[in-house]
Amino acid sequence: MKLSQVFENAPDWEFTGLTSDSRKVAPGFVFAAIKGTVSDGRDFIQSAIDKGAVAILTDEREGEWDIPAVKVAEPRLVLANAAAAFYGVQPETMVAVTGTNGKSSTVDFLRQIWEDIGLVSASVGTLGAVGPSGAVELGHTTPDPVAVQSTLAILAKEGVTHCAMEASSHGLAQYRMHGVKLAAGAFLNLSQDHLDYHKDLDDYFTAKMKLFTELVPEGAPAVINADSDMKDKALAVAEAANLKPFTVGWRGDHLWIDEITPRNTGQKLQLQWETDDGDKETIVNLPLIGEFQALNALTAAGLAMSLGAEPTSVFSAMEKLKGVKGRLELVAETQNGAGVFVDFAHTPDGLDVLLRAARPHAAGRVICVFGCGGDRDAGKRPIMGEIASKFADEVIVTDDNPRSEDPASIRAAIMKGAPNATEIEGRAEAIKEGISRLQKGDVLMIAGKGHETGQIIKGEVFPFSDHEAALSALAELEGGQ
Structure with missing residues (x-):
């Protein structure tokens, strides 16, 4: 060229x-x-x-x-458009999902829905590019524009026609997705995160809304979580951009929840949706726990439906969804039947949502192990401590990715909001302690790192997995029983 x-x-x-x-x-x-x-x-x-x-x-x-x-x-911006021109091809139907929490699950759920209804599909984001050939790591939630376009070209050449992408605030602010030809976009929520990069929440929201103001073309669907505190603002932005709003959730106008019945390993959703012939209703047995998982699945369903997928096929696909790695993922059960879960929640809102989601599924106590990352927004540390103390019965504060900071100072900041928590240096030891406390009917929520397989300390990445640490601790504690 x-x-x-x-x-x-x-x-x-x-x-x-x-x-x-x-x-x-x-x-x-x-x-x-x-x-x-x-x-x-x-x-x-x-x-x-x-x-x-x-x-x-x-x-x-x-x-x-x-x-x-x-x-x-x-x-x-010029690099993004040049990369699109250079690679020249991408899947025919592209959608992007933005929001502080839930992007990874939503794009993967949409990929699964499309796949179930017979479309060759893929998803791109924090978990890499997942398509017909499996998963490939990309390094960022929204990779640089050259990586974005080269990845999309590979997927298109593999026969992928439908692809869902995560759109991070950094990626949107830095034009990494410009050049992607979108058919629809979705907004999930907004809560405190990345304020080390964005000057305030308004700036953070404006970056998120570039999806609607600059990327989704006029007349295309804008799927919005109607239960977000920012729903009205997002709706106003979508309408001003001449998009076609499609709201979902308890307060949704196009696809909404009437009732949720929690079960041990899932939940029964009573749903209604808008049609030209009036409102219709159905029951979906969702094989995932947590109300926020239901909302993520609903957003994925809304994207599929807003782009023409037949509703009953979408609802059928929802009953086969598999959870995303590190997102409210059941890692193990103890011999007495307590559940051990791993989740990526690393923001105040994410932790709040996680612990609230756990409660209906716990006959006993909710125990939480978490920490906060170093070299990131320090203001959220005591806030997350307060949230953990409020919504968990027992809290263990430990290390996350301390990066260049002193781990003890990070834990101390969290403890200001959780004075009754147990502080344990070393994440593996904290996880082991959490598992040792589990009794019948309890659940353990290990929050913060999710799918990650390394821990960043003083500029070096050490191998570490919450999954492996939990399984190792469980084997050690129950091995002789």
Whole structure:
């Protein structure tokens, strides 16, 4: 492909690839030298040239190099559109889901629904790209635009026609998804998170709403969780963008819950939905616990229905859904029948939702083990301590990913909100203690890391899995019984 085909005022030189990572530059590549919050891509231009870059994409600051430089006001946006043009193909029906919590589950549930009704489908996000060939790790909830477009091209070439993507606030703010041709979008919720990046909640919400204001085309469906505190604001944004709102949840206007009956391993949903011939109702036996799982599944169903899927086929598919790894996932049961669950909840709202979801399914106590990550929003630490103390019967505060911070200081901040909690240094020991306390009818919620398989301490990633730690502790505690 020629530079002039994707960049204005560029020469007719051939190029063979694009990247914003100088380490990935190969002969014939365009190097996007983008200024970030930590480093400046311009510092690596000479390295890119030495590796064979044929052109530079960068911002409008002064600077001259030995190869052509395309200077633009928004190099991230231009990179996204250039990547889309370079790879040239993506699944025919693309949807994106944004929100603080529930994105991974929702896109995976939608992939499963589409698959069950006979469509070749995939999902892309925190858990990687999941398609006909299995899962491939991508490294970020919303990868950089080159990775996004290359992944979508691979999926399309595998025959995928329907793909659901997570849209993080970082990804939306940094134009990583621009160039993706969407058929619909969905908004789940908004709660305190990423305030180390966004200046406040309004800025965070505005970033999320770029999905509706800049990416979903006019007239396309905008599925909105009607039970979110931000429902009215999201609805107003969708309507102003001339989208077609489709609200779901207890307060939904298009697909709504009349009643939920919790069961040990799932829940019975009594649903109604809007049709041209009046409202209709059905019963769905959802094989997942937790009200928020029901809302995530409902959002996935709403996306499928808003794009034309036959409702009864969608409801049938919901009864076969499998939970997403690390999202309210049942890891094991003790010999006395207590459940051990792992969940990714790492925000105040996420922890609140998790512990509330556990309560109807626990005949006994709810025990919670959690910590908070270092080098992230410190303000949420005591808040999460308060939430854990309020909604769990017993709380064990431990380490998450301390990163460069002192783990003890992070735990101390959490303990200010949970003065009656037990503090245990070392996540494996805390998990073992939580399991040792379990009695018949209890549930243990291990929150914060979910699917992750490493723990970040002082810049180094150490192998660690909540799943493996729980199973190991259970084997040790019950091995001699």
